[in-house]
Amino acid sequence: MAKGKYGEYGGQFIPETLMNAVLEVENAYEHYKNDPDFMKELDDLLANYAGRPSLLYYADKMTKDLGGAKIYLKREDLNHTGSHKINNVMGQVLLAKKMGKTRVIAETGAGQHGVATATVAALMGLECEIYMGKEDTDRQALNVFRMELLGAKVHAVTSGTQTLKDAVNETMREWTSRMEDTYYVLGSVMGPHPFPMIVRDFQKIIGKEIKSQILEEEGKLPDAIIACVGGGSNAMGAFYEFISDTTVRLIGCEAAGLGVDHPKNAATMANGRVGIFHGMKSYFCQDEYGQIAPVYSISAGLDYPGIGPEHAMLSDTGRADYVPVTDEEAVDAFEYLSRMEGIIPAIESAHAVAYVRKLAPTMEKDKIIVINISGRGDKDVAAIARYKGVKIYE
Amino acid sequence: MSRIAEVFSSGKAFIPFVTAGDPNLLITEQLILAMEQAGADLIELGIPFSDPVAEGIVIQKADARALASNTTTDKIFDMVAKVRKKTNIPLAFMTYMNPIFAYGSELFISKAAECGIDAVIVPDLPFEEKGELDSICKSYEVDLISLIAPTSRERISTIAGDADGFIYCVSSLGVTGVRSEITTDIGEMISYVKEVKDIPCAIGFGISTPEQAKNMSQYGDGVIVGSAIVKIVEQYGQDSIKPVYEYVKQMKAALEK
Numbered sequence: 001m002a003k004g005k006y007g008e009y010g011g012q013f014i015p016e017t018l019m020n021a022v023l024e025v026e027n028a029y030e031h032y033k034n035d036p037d038f039m040k041e042l043d044d045l046l047a048n049y050a051g052r053p054s055l056l057y058y059a060d061k062m063t064k065d066l067g068g069a070k071i072y073l074k075r076e077d078l079n080h081t082g083s084h085k086i087n088n089v090m091g092q093v094l095l096a097k098k099m100g101k102t103r104v105i106a107e108t109g110a111g112q113h114g115v116a117t118a119t120v121a122a123l124m125g126l127e128c129e130i131y132m133g134k135e136d137t138d139r140q141a142l143n144v145f146r147m148e149l150l151g152a153k154v155h156a157v158t159s160g161t162q163t164l165k166d167a168v169n170e171t172m173r174e175w176t177s178r179m180e181d182t183y184y185v186l187g188s189v190m191g192p193h194p195f196p197m198i199v200r201d202f203q204k205i206i207g208k209e210i211k212s213q214i215l216e217e218e219g220k221l222p223d224a225i226i227a228c229v230g231g232g233s234n235a236m237g238a239f240y241e242f243i244s245d246t247t248v249r250l251i252g253c254e255a256a257g258l259g260v261d262h263p264k265n266a267a268t269m270a271n272g273r274v275g276i277f278h279g280m281k282s283y284f285c286q287d288e289y290g291q292i293a294p295v296y297s298i299s300a301g302l303d304y305p306g307i308g309p310e311h312a313m314l315s316d317t318g319r320a321d322y323v324p325v326t327d328e329e330a331v332d333a334f335e336y337l338s339r340m341e342g343i344i345p346a347i348e349s350a351h352a353v354a355y356v357r358k359l360a361p362t363m364e365k366d367k368i369i370v371i372n373i374s375g376r377g378d379k380d381v382a383a384i385a386r387y388k389g390v391k392i393y394e
Numbered sequence: 395m396s397r398i399a400e401v402f403s404s405g406k407a408f409i410p411f412v413t414a415g416d417p418n419l420l421i422t423e424q425l426i427l428a429m430e431q432a433g434a435d436l437i438e439l440g441i442p443f444s445d446p447v448a449e450g451i452v453i454q455k456a457d458a459r460a461l462a463s464n465t466t467t468d469k470i471f472d473m474v475a476k477v478r479k480k481t482n483i484p485l486a487f488m489t490y491m492n493p494i495f496a497y498g499s500e501l502f503i504s505k506a507a508e509c510g511i512d513a514v515i516v517p518d519l520p521f522e523e524k525g526e527l528d529s530i531c532k533s534y535e536v537d538l539i540s541l542i543a544p545t546s547r548e549r550i551s552t553i554a555g556d557a558d559g560f561i562y563c564v565s566s567l568g569v570t571g572v573r574s575e576i577t578t579d580i581g582e583m584i585s586y587v588k589e590v591k592d593i594p595c596a597i598g599f600g601i602s603t604p605e606q607a608k609n610m611s612q613y614g615d616g617v618i619v620g621s622a623i624v625k626i627v628e629q630y631g632q633d634s635i636k637p638v639y640e641y642v643k644q645m646k647a648a649l650e651k
Binding site for chain 1: 443444445447448450451454461466467468490491492493494495496497517518519520521522523541542543544545546547549553564567568569
């Protein structure tokens with residue numbers, strides 16, 4: 001496959017001004033990924049700072065309640081900063097530091113990637129600025145304060161739909177104006193090459209751990225791995241190790257908002273077409289003239305009109321399936337997992353839980369499902385209360 | 395000689411940019427004719443995009459206004475075909491990859507050629523990715539314009555060696571927009587181009603005053619001005635024909651001094 005391509009997808013569709021900066025990242029990554037000292041430093045940070053490996057927990061009550069396949073939860077919510085985002089950020093910020101950069105910038109949707117970036121920047125002594133859609137700074141106010149507490153400057157992006165895609169636009173614009181000392185920590189398996197590859201490589205630890213943990217526990221591979229998909233980093237991280245294990249179904253759950261046929265949704269695979277945007281060829285929600293659609297989801301982290309190029313390829317080849325999950329189903333699952341297992345998942349991860357509530361009962365009891373609980377739901381409590389019309393003091 | 399080659403054959407070229415459909419396509423058509431009368435040598439027409447990542451706030455807002463007035467790629471083709479009957483001025487489309495790809499790249503370029511477009515500028519299509527669109531452009535005799543930036547350095551000779559029409563020299567880091575000062579060594583950038591190929595170089599990004607235009611023109615073969623004109627359109631809307639005419643006339647005069 002050509003460099004940076006996943007089938008026909010991927011590529012480097014960015015302004016010429018950024019090309020050398022992107023090539024510099026690519027060269028640095030190709031060097032450091034083969035540097036045992038770099039990898040040792042990263043592994044040490046992941047173990048002793050981020051808290052890896054994360055648990056693979058057997059959800060006994062949920063399994064019995066649904067009455068079908070055995071359900072395991074991969075507890076990425078237990079990582080430091082509360083989501084899988086730290087895996088990628090740890091790798092990229094360490095890379096930035098090795099490259100001699102003194103400042104990192106990043107986009108964020110729900111705020112989880114921004115919080116992780118602010119955290120690792122604080123740890124490594126780098127300046128940090130985060131771009132976040134104005135609508136998201138409102139619905140995830142707690143995460144804005146967390147980032148500021150960690151020493152980051154948060155810019156509320158007021159252009160376009162004021163959500164994740166606009167935050168990406170603005171971070172790209174900022175990087176175009178300042179590359180010399182600045183590294184763009186892209187938060188998902190998207191954007192121009194080498195980012196989809198780098199983010200996938202730093203996230204694939206999720207699937208590696210799942211494989212060794214489930215083999216230890218059950219002595220066999222799982223039958224299905226379920227993860228939510230926005231840009232798709234936690235899903236790619238969970239799937240990647242299993243791509244050649246064709247007995248393992250890989251299922252990504254995308255945000256269908258008010259319904260997959262309702263105008264307000266963010267289900268890229270269900271409703272999108274192939275396009276070229278944000279540096280990559282992939283699927284995007286767009287109109288007939290290629291204008292990017294103003295998507296919607298209750299989940300700020302899944303509220304994105306595109307999907308990473310490797311997911312586009314996995315979908316085309318049929319290796320992975322992508323299914324839509326509505327706001328309502330996700331909120332129900334958010335409450336369900338909280339009460340059933342005492343685990344409050346991120347509203348993003350709740351999309352995966354929602355699908356498993358439908359899938360598990362259709363499978364035999366000796367089958368195994370792993371759900372990637374990509375993050376914890378503390379950040380969402382206020383928004384869920386609002387959704388349910390409950391007035392709480394925020 | 396092609397229309398693009400003629401642009402640079404007599405003196406320094408002045409290349410204004412407007413977003414098609416801002417505030418509507420009737421005004422865009424009149425702006426094209428007025429800018430030609432005022433001395434423009436080539437006109438860049440922006441096809442609005444929902445997410446123009448290379449643009450500063452002025453052109454972002456123009457794109458939003460154009461889309462809000464229901465401007466579409468098809469309506470722009472119709473407008474260009476109409477205006478082409480009234481003028482022979484070279485015209486270039488400036489837009490992003492997705493509007494071209496979504497239309498069907500070959501269909502887009504063939505229609506552009508048919509309605510009288512001479513060149514296309516695609517800011518999110520770097521050298522590494524241009525192959526497919528470039529071969530379509532060549533078969534329809536539309537120039538795919540290459541961009542070089544202050545960060546391009548050793549890439550310049552590769553890009554220039556394979557360039558058609560003219561080279562768009564990005565004067566500054568960052569996105570489009572008016573700048574009080576341009577600090578890049580443009581002369582050096584352009585000398586790298588000329589070492590490889592005898593191709594005209596037009597300088598854009600940040601230029602707004604006659605003094606800047608005059609100053610930049612000593613390095614290149616032409617100057618491109620976008621945001622400063624789009625600001626006038628933003629301010630005067632339907633009544634922007636005359637002020638844009640006056641502005642272009644003043645800028646062209648500065649280049650002829």
